[in-house]
Amino acid sequence: MGEKSDKRHRATPAASDTVTPAARRGLPGTAIWLAPALLTLAVTLSGLTGAQLWRDELATWSAATRSVRDLVRLAGTIDAATGPYYLLMHGWVALAGDSIVALRLPSVLAMTGAAALTALLGRRLAGARAGLLAGLLFALLPSTSRYAQEARPYALATLLAVLASLLLVDALRRPGWGRWTGYAAALAALGLTHLIALTLLAAHAVAVLVAHRVGLTDGGRGHPDRRRWFWLPAVLPAVLLVAPLALVARNQRGRQLQWVDIVRPADLTTLPGGVAQSSVVGGLLVGLAVLGAARLGRRALLPGAAVLLPVSLLFVAGLAVPLWVPRYLVFVVPFACLLAGAALAAVALPGGLAVVVLAGLLGLPDQTALRHTHEWPRSAPIDYQGVAEVIQADQRPGDAIVYSPRRSWLFLDFGIEYQLGDRRPRDALLTESAAQRGDLWAAECGRPADCLAGVPRVWLVLSGRHTDPLAAVSGAKGAALRDGFTVTQVWQRPGLTLTLLTR
Template sequence: MPVKRPLVGRPVVPVERVGPPPHVAREQALIRRPWVWPALLTLVIALTGMSRAQLWRDELATWSAATRPVGDLARLAGTIDAATGPYYLLMHGWVALFGDSTIALRLPSVLAMAGAAAVTARLGERLVDARTGLLAGLLFAVLPGTSRYAQEARPYALATLLAVLATLLLVEALRRPSWPRWGGYAAAVAALGLIHLIALTLLAAHAVAVLLVQWRGPTSIGLPAGRDWSGPARLWRWLVALLPALVLVTPLVLAARAQRSRQLDWVDLARLTDLPALPGGVTQSGAVGGLLLGLAALGAARLGRRALLPGACVLLPVALVFAAGLVVPLWVPRYLVFTVPFGCLLAGAALAGVRLAPALAVVVLAGLLGAPDQAALRHTHEWPRTATVDYRGAARVIADHQQSGDAIVFSPRDSWLFLDLGIAYRLGSREPRDVLVVRDQRQRADLWAGECDRPAECLAGVRRVWLVVAGRRNDPLATVRGAKGAALRDGFTVQQVWPRPGLTVALLTR
């Protein structure tokens, strides 16, 4: 039998492992699912200190509406705030399940912003590449404005999510047209209109994209052409997809138009000087807004035609709302928060032009620039940040010193500060009797209660009155106007005053 000879003297050739360099492998692992990290980062940042700032006036309106029976909620929409009615209905169901604590009221917005960060990353991946999507989502997550509206019980976070989702679904329907994809887009647009009417200005950008694809093909907006384009999108399919939104939103538009003079009586007409302040307004930081604007401009230049859709999703809503705001009082920066993810997508494209490490360093820089504003917005949601209204402190004073039979009076009663709602939210059933009210908010189908015409008669038999007035006042009783002020001054004297940020509490006795 043959004898095997040992392999003596033969050189041993080492086997090299084939694979990417370590830094490339780490990057590939990071961008494999680019939507995960922005969503997690948004959750971490937004959940941090989410209940530290107390509910402010707009959130108190949400609480007042969401805690009413559905019938009363429908009557409220017929009186004021019809445009926000669907959001109030959504929050009514949420409150029924999870309660009305500050955390419970704000949690839907936190989840919506986390979803918006994830969908922004997904949209960036679809339009450009995974790295662009990742950086766009991460940049969106660290913006102070993202935390600000994630920590607010108002519809802006949901509108932001739906705006990006509708755009992503449009891209999918344009890439591979089918009725199920157009159906998903139709549902997203209808929901967007129900949650935030002004966000429907986004459809102007969608119209531009659809028309260009219809006439010049998918490459006109930077989308790839190929077998997926065997059934090209048709303009009429897009128009049909808008029909559900048209049917559902038209009644809201008509009701909101009739209520505009009352709903927006605090808004001024737009001015050209308002435009430079918009980036800082929507991001809640002038420094971060300027950085985002610069990066977005660089990203648009780098992307070329691929920047058309996200660029239009920023510029056209801003232009339309500003133009309308020149004629009717409509220009409020937070109404345009839904455009921020598209600006982040363009900025992410600029950062994607360098290696991942320096790109992430810019994201960290944006977070550091916004850190002071992140801390400030967790102190108060009022603007300026020094304009805190301390409903919690006022309620604590009353709870610590009240006696059986005490009454409470507010001045002014019909302001947007909602002094009565702020105290009622904190004290609940422990609140002293609101002695001047003859019809409360629910009975009036309004956000304000109605008071009696003869205050002196309504105050008869009351021994002690808690007076809550807006602003810090040395003589709060002197600030109450009309018959209410006269009745209080004739029948009571000030026993003690507790000044609090944004308001003053006084104890009056006979």
């Protein structure tokens, strides 16, 4: 929007959060986005290494430490949707290493940026106070910490979703090839990072369609600006880049999402708690967002659609195919925070800040729990480190290690390999590694008894708690272990059983 038009628009009560000129001087532009960014950085760095890498992060680590050629093969086999993120992490790990801090730091920075951009988008659509409160609320949500402290693409997708929306608003208000190019780049990056996040396009399409009615174009109400249709060619690069990836990922759905069920209507009721990582905070967020939408009126169109349309589209798709996973929708949380910020901006700033602090306090139990483990329920951690420490302390030359089950989403071999590296015992049954297969699971010896011949001791790593570990191993592997070895000692660690077998 031009300078004169912009001033006229902001001067009207409908486009302001009713902050007085003196109050506006108390909210300098930098503080509006910097305060949420710094708070997010402080909160998400706190306890960053408290939870061990969990199964999904172990998959990220395994993929990121493979060669580019092996990454391409992996994408063609099972994980095409996450392939671009793995490639990004491959470059990052080459520079920063593969410690827990290094693996999670990109997500921390992405969530920090998302908080800042949420505040800026809130200022564009609802005013300075609403933007500040939206960003601060986002910083204190348990979900912000949860996905900032995870080496997966959800934090980056959240950042790009808000960035693309902010660039769209700017491009609609002041159309130009530079702004539309920036929007196109952000949208393409969003699709490559998280395919399902492209459902945000539905919200953007609605915003473009009625932009002149909600004051998002320079033409003003009742005077559509035809330059808004530059949106169509801006969307084209994302479609062209993502379409081949989506086709490959579609054919892999049976392997990648075999654990997901068809969605039920009742699943919608648990979604707020799922995306906020806290039922009570999720309920508070929804209530505030509804109040904020009512207060904003037409200006709630973009953030409201950015919440409702992705949720609705994924739900409808989930009725036919197993796609409904709450964390896939984490990218809508900033838009809910924006609406909530608009509701909080209706009262004096101290009152709004008090509600933000209350939300933070309500989420403290979940904040503490997620820094203990990323598994669900939080009371069921998987202690790869505990098992690795026992092996490291007592292993001898010639020892071997065996995993059961091998083809498990717990990735027992990745967990022990990450903890011990080259210090781990020889994987006696391994015939082809996961990287060599272009897969997430390795291949094992078809004749376990022959492969274990000559091995004096075996470290058997089992998922779950077992009082008779040998009886828990099925098939030829179990028979070979029972025939050739006896149990010497058993260690129980959360989620795992470690057994030392002696011939």
